[in-house]
Structures are given as structure tokens and as C-alpha cells.
Amino acid sequence: xxxxxxxxxxxxYLLFIFNFIFWLMGSLxxxxxxxxxxxxxxxxxxxxxxxxxxxxxxxxxxxxxxxxVMLVGFFGCCGxxxxxxxxxxxxxxxxxxxxxxxxxxxxxxxxxxDKIIEDVQNYYIKSYNDDNSNNNxxxxxxxxxxxxxxxxSQSVCPEAPADTKDCEVGIKEFFNSKLYIIGYVGIGIAGxxxxxxxxxxxxxxxxxxxxxxx
Numbered sequence: 001x002x003x004x005x006x007x008x009x010x011x012x013y014l015l016f017i018f019n020f021i022f023w024l025m026g027s028l029x030x031x032x033x034x035x036x037x038x039x040x041x042x043x044x045x046x047x048x049x050x051x052x053x054x055x056x057x058x059x060x061x062x063x064x065x066x067x068x069v070m071l072v073g074f075f076g077c078c079g080x081x082x083x084x085x086x087x088x089x090x091x092x093x094x095x096x097x098x099x100x101x102x103x104x105x106x107x108x109x110x111x112x113x114d115k116i117i118e119d120v121q122n123y124y125i126k127s128y129n130d131d132n133s134n135n136n137x138x139x140x141x142x143x144x145x146x147x148x149x150x151x152x153s154q155s156v157c158p159e160a161p162a163d164t165k166d167c168e169v170g171i172k173e174f175f176n177s178k179l180y181i182i183g184y185v186g187i188g189i190a191g192x193x194x195x196x197x198x199x200x201x202x203x204x205x206x207x208x209x210x211x212x213x214x
Contacts, residue, residue: 012080015199019076019091022192026069032185033063036178044142045120045174052119054112055175058182061105068098069189076196080203088204092197099193106186109179117175121168125152128167143167147174 036042036059046055072094079087124143127136128151144150147170150157156166 012203015196015203016077016080018192018196018199019073019080022076022196023070023073025189025192026066026071026073028066029069029185029189030063030066032181033059033066036181037063041146041174042178044146045171050123052116052123054116054119055178058105058109058116058179061101062182062185065098065102065105065189068094072098076200079200085204085207088200088207092200092204095193095197095200099190099197102186102190102193106183109182113176113179116179117172120175121171124167124171128152128155143170147171 037056042055045051046053072091075087075094076091078084079091124139127139130136144167147167149165149167149170150160151164151166153166153168157164
């Protein structure tokens with residue numbers, strides 16, 4: 001069995017180090033996804049009956065992506081050390097699939113960003129305009145406490161201080177910040193995956209060429 005030598009040996013160990021970092025990034029993505037899903041503030045805003053769950057769809061995609069990245073990173077490390085064309089080819093294919101899924105999810109999230117925020121705003125407005133039940137009162141209290149806001153753009157709370165923002169603005173600011181976190185993490189992963197695909201193909205071709213020479 002031919003072994004890569006010279007510069008390709010350097011690529012081999014660079015790919016191993018890259019995959020270890022890739023595995024760590026997968027752990028980070030998984031941790032961010034779990035934090036967004038179980039963050040007490042987010043749960044308090046979206047845990048009531050009839051609350052929109054569109055935001056959590058993006059979070060679930062992040063959790064799944066993080067888990068897959070960790071798994072793929074492990075196989076990439078094994079493929080680089082063992083110089084296995086099969087593992088490296090599988091690694092490249094998995095990266096390509098995850099990259100495509102991530103691009104699709106990013107486009108979906110970008111196109112539906114305003115809808116996610118609008119759904120949450122409408123959920124709050126509905127509970128604010130119909131505060132006859134204890135459930136709606138609890139929903140309002142959660143939003144007022146977490147977002148430090150009160151009322152809507154059309155109906156400001158009379159007992160609130162003059163500088164208190166309405167909850168439609170508070171909701172927009174809060175979920176924009178969360179969605180930006182998802183977006184930045186996704187862009188970072190995409191960049192790393194492109195580098196990984198290039199390295200894996202270079203090493204895979206080098207392994208094949210070395211074995212043909214032998």
C-alpha cells in the first residue's frame with residue numbers, strides 16, 4: 001500500500017488538524033443550538049399555547065447540523081490518518097450534502113426572517129388585546145419581563161414609563177439578535193466546510209496517485 005510523502009504528508013496532517021477543529025466546531029454549533037432551544041428567555045416567549053414554532057425550526061436544523069458535523073469530523077480524522085480513499089470520499093460527500101442543506105436552510109431562514117418575527121408579534125398582540133384569561137396574562141407578563149417592554153404600537157400601556165418601548169419593537173430586536181447568531185454560525189461552518197472539501201480531495205487524489213505508482 002503506497003503512502004503519501006513530502007508535501008502531501010503535510011496535507012494529511014493538516015487535514016487531520018482541520019477535522020479535529022471541525023469536530024470542535026460541531027460541538028460548538030450543537031451547544032449554540034441547544035442554548036437557543038432551552039434558553040429560559042426564548043422558552044418563556046414561545047412556550048404558551050398557540051405560540052409560533054417557526055423560530056425553533058431553524059434551531060432544530062442547527063442542532064442536527066452540529067451533530068452531523070461532529071460525526072463527519074470524526075470520520076474525516078480517521079480517513080486522514082489511515083489514508084483511506086473510501087473514508088475521505090465519504091467525508092467529501094457528507095460535507096457536500098451538509099453544505100447544500102445549510103445553504104437551503106440559510107435561504108429559507110433569510111426569506112422567512114420577517115415572517116418569524118411577524119408571527120411572534122401577532123401572537124403577542126392577540127394575547128394583549130384579549131387579556132381576559134389567565135393564560136394571556138401570563139404570556140404578557142413573560143414578554144414584559146424578558147423584553148422590558150409593554151403594549152403595542154397602537155396601544156401603549158398607560159402605567160408604563162414614557163421611555164418604555166412597545167413589545168413589537170422589543171420582539172423584533174430580540175429575535176433579530178438570535179437569528180443573526182444562527183446566521184453567523186452558519187456562515188462560519190460553510191467556510192470551514194469548503195476548506196475541508198478542498199483538502200480531502202487533494203489528499204484523496206494524492207493517495208490514489210501514490211498507489212498507482214506502486
